[in-house]
Amino acid sequence: MEEVKLLGFWPSPFSHRVIWSLKLKGIKYEYIEEDVSNKSQLLLQSNPVHKKVPVLFHNGNSIAESTVILEFIEETWPENPLLPRDAYQRALARFWIKFGEDEGLIIHKFFVAIGGEREKAAKEILEVLKILEQQGLKENKFFGGNTIGLVDISYGWLAHWFLVTEEIVGVKVIEPSKLPLLHAWVKNFKDIPVIKDNLPDYEKLVVHMKSYYYKLLFEVVDL
Template identity: 50%
Template sequence: MAEEEVRLFRTWSSPFALRAIWALELKGVPYENIFENLSSKSQLLLQYNPVHGKVPVLVHNGRAVCESLVVVEYIDETWTQNPLLPEDPLERATARFWAKFGDDKVMQSIWDLVQKGREEQEAGLAQAIESLQPLEEILKGKKFFGGEKIGFLDIALGWLSNLVPVFHEITGLKLIEEERFPLLSAWMKDFSGFPTIRETLPPHDKLVTKFRAQLEALRAKSRSQQ
């Protein structure tokens, strides 16, 4: 394993690339980071991911694997130590279901909310909170979504632990408060405080600057089109 070539094409801030990083780190797999500038993509990135040209891309012995959750599953199946997905087929399917729910419903509702103007945010906040409620329910009796240790679903939802505080600061809206979501709040602290995770998180202040500028650009573009 130590002689294998493992390279990860990523950006410094991508929450999707973090999924691959966390899986590799939790497995103890040595890898090389290849940092990309998505406004000027390298030919290698376009070669390895010609369909979308996005990160992350995992290159293992010259063969590319794309899409973050697919990459995490590939890592889990290739390096079998410290398994991330449950062994039971139903539990595996359930973890995949909630991971997709996290991307399609939770992430989308939160991003939609963050982009809204003040006058539209009340309705958007209610929708985002509604999408988070099932996650609170499935954490009952567990420290992590994977049980007593970090698993596939924790990695899939891990973006909540570093991006929600960023969105809190940018918008002033409180999405995940301890009073409303005690289990989810505790999970965020436990997950982001876990040494392997904590050491790989992008700097909070740098993320705030990046997303604030991104939102201002989106809103300026929207105003110019009205």
């Protein structure tokens, strides 16, 4: 009997990447909620380098880093593929996943920017998202075409967490007038039952991210 466990944290977009992938593949697993403010021995032992969630346990082995976990899931359970079969298309998918990971810091900048800096940060994000929209997504329903794949899953934070960020900082970026294709993608992505049924509660997320936001702001002001 295969043992699959996931150590996660309810507001974490990285944990949700793993949840969505396992559910899309129909893999049964046990979910363990981590208290990131008082880290468990299980987390410290299974991810001693970064001490972060998610961590996936498979038959006694532990795997950390969400994008690495996604690749592991894809290789271990090839049914309902989430990466294209064609090697070149797979390379393109990995390119866009890497693009999102490399540009992720810009979101953090947008989150903590205050005053005039906020408009500047919003413009920078818009430029990055335009590249993603026009060169990655194009006119497709999902990044890989008509079905959801790992690229969509890796950008899941844009469809939910980023909207909370926009609400907290008071600036809208993913709007039909600015990013029509990406705006449509948000809806397509959230319309998939596995995604819709496995998102953290929006209002609860606003409260959680607001407290994180104020903590970050104070750290910025203290510097």
